[in-house]
Amino acid sequence: MDELHEQAKHPASAAMAGPYGHPFHPILVTIPIGAWVTSLVFDIASHVVDDPAFLNRGALWLIGIGVLGALAAATVGFLDLLVIPTGTEAFRTGIWHMSLMLAVTIGFGFAFWWRAVGSLDDAVAYGPIALSVVCLVVLTIAGSLGGKLAYRYGVRVVAEAEQATGFVR
Template sequence: MVDQPVPDRITDRRAKVPRTAALAGPYGHPYHPILVTVPIGAWVASLVFDVGSKVAGQSGFLARGSLWLIGIGLIGAVVAAVAGIIDLFSIPAGTPAFRTGLLHMSLNFAVIAMYFVNWLWRNSLSDKDVVPPGPLVWSIVSLALLGISGNLGGKLAFRYGVRVADEETQSEGFRRGDE
């Protein structure tokens, strides 16, 4: 991999400073990255429960637990989306970071819609003690799409530095007590 040139200084700090710290988190402490752990964790666990329901005997509790986890993930995703949208609109429009943010948001909305459909589908089943192949495959596809979106979120933070403290602020963590 070829090393990319590092800019001497960041000229646009708008994507680093929140529009409203009460909803998005203060400078250097954004809420969105911690909030996304709820839907990601719930949806990964729901897939584990789905697979477990296929291999465990008397596994109705796993199928019902998976349904609950999908619902918990949906609630968590809506909360995380609020903070994410606020962060998105702190990015200057027309930039590669903004376009990446729009794609990240669009994929996440698609994933939320897919999990909502999955939740409705499972609720409509007469036997909630069994996870049919359709909802199981739907979960796998939804989670794969979430992984792609998460990669874009990582690009926003680690490549473009969205909501990441600037390098001068970061350097405080590397100063020795005698400096």
């Protein structure tokens, strides 16, 4: 088991996925998460202000930025998935995490299209807002699975012996 666990800690490609102890995936996921959450804030705010067009357009841009950021995060996340030994609970968790995140990205891709073909001059319609809420709920579930991979299974996290050096006085 220790050999399989150690395998999941090292990158498939340090240049692409980040060196040992410094994976790129957790850095990149902040882009889509921040963009998509902020887009929902813009959506809701578009119903409160007198001139909602700038918030509607801003939400559209944020969704697009989030989709592009998610594709970048997915690329390096897939490299991290490749180092997890197949047939393990960690690998199954990684497959679920990836599948849910792909669904969220497709959902927001559809949301981008839906908004782009609609009116950007009025408050955001309730249908696209509902889709964003559903996508963010699924994102939360998928994110918790990603956290499980890192914090419970230690995927791409350095060995405890190396972590201990940070606590030497």
